[in-house]
Amino acid sequence: MKIKVALAQFDIKFGDPKANEKRVEELTKEAADGNADVVVFPEMWNTGYALDKLDQLADEKGEETKQLFYKLARQYQIGIVGGSVAVKENGKFYNRTLVVDPVGEVVGQYDKVHLFRLMHEHKFLTAGEQESYFRIAGVPSASFICYDLRFPEWIRTVALHGAAVLYFPAEWPSARIEQWEIMLKARAVENQTFVVAVNRVGKDPDNQYNGHSLVIDPLGHVIADAGDKDGITFADIDLDQLNQVRGPIPVFADRKPKLYK
Numbered sequence: 001m002k003i004k005v006a007l008a009q010f011d012i013k014f015g016d017p018k019a020n021e022k023r024v025e026e027l028t029k030e031a032a033d034g035n036a037d038v039v040v041f042p043e044m045w046n047t048g049y050a051l052d053k054l055d056q057l058a059d060e061k062g063e064e065t066k067q068l069f070y071k072l073a074r075q076y077q078i079g080i081v082g083g084s085v086a087v088k089e090n091g092k093f094y095n096r097t098l099v100v101d102p103v104g105e106v107v108g109q110y111d112k113v114h115l116f117r118l119m120h121e122h123k124f125l126t127a128g129e130q131e132s133y134f135r136i137a138g139v140p141s142a143s144f145i146c147y148d149l150r151f152p153e154w155i156r157t158v159a160l161h162g163a164a165v166l167y168f169p170a171e172w173p174s175a176r177i178e179q180w181e182i183m184l185k186a187r188a189v190e191n192q193t194f195v196v197a198v199n200r201v202g203k204d205p206d207n208q209y210n211g212h213s214l215v216i217d218p219l220g221h222v223i224a225d226a227g228d229k230d231g232i233t234f235a236d237i238d239l240d241q242l243n244q245v246r247g248p249i250p251v252f253a254d255r256k257p258k259l260y261k
Helices: 017-033 051-057 063-076 146-150 152-159 174-191 241-246
Strands: 002-009 038-040 079-081 085-089 092-100 106-111 133-136 139-143 165-169 194-198 201-203 208-210 214-216 222-225 231-238
Touching: 002 017, 002 194, 017 038, 017 063, 017 231, 051 085, 063 079, 063 092, 106 133, 106 139, 139 152, 146 152, 146 165, 146 174, 152 174, 165 174, 174 194, 174 208, 174 214, 194 231, 222 231
Parallel strands: 002 038, 038 079, 139 165, 165 194
Antiparallel strands: 002 231, 079 092, 085 092, 092 106, 133 139, 194 214, 201 208, 214 222
């Protein structure tokens, strides 16, 4: 079985949800025109890190984002791993991923668990407490957000459900981009999964971003690298490779969880 993913790497307009929604529409059309099964967006694409303006900018209960993805998924018959957006709910703010299937149904939702102090998330956002495991394009998958990448124990906890693909939307600054690639490769190899990671490009008042959205196979090989360009990058994922990797080296069967405390 094969699926085609589209990495929608773009320059997020700081504090301008309408401009960013328009760009998401353009990129979804481009992904569909390229026959992608799934399009994936970066972290906090609706507002960027305008955290001190979330009371005015955050999407109330994520409803505007849901309606946008509903429309785009049905119009273009494409699955959407919606990066993440700033959401306001019950007086709190969350960094939330929404996953929508090609008929417009929300099949996955995830609130970022690990909040990044260096970018002051802990001062404005509420951490999630639930894992995200879903099927998109018929494939068992899981989603994390940016800083979660540094917590392999959390990723393994979710991967144990049987995920074949791990998605990582991010706003990962260029100053630490080498760590991004190293850790993404490690998460792919140690969990024997494909990794699809979408970063942004451009800059905001505090950071510069140089993209390098990646698709990595279970052996740690880079299938696709979006470089530093704004736009869509396509990659084909051959899921049959999982059996070739997991068969000879059954890391999940060989685990000793009683000792991992």
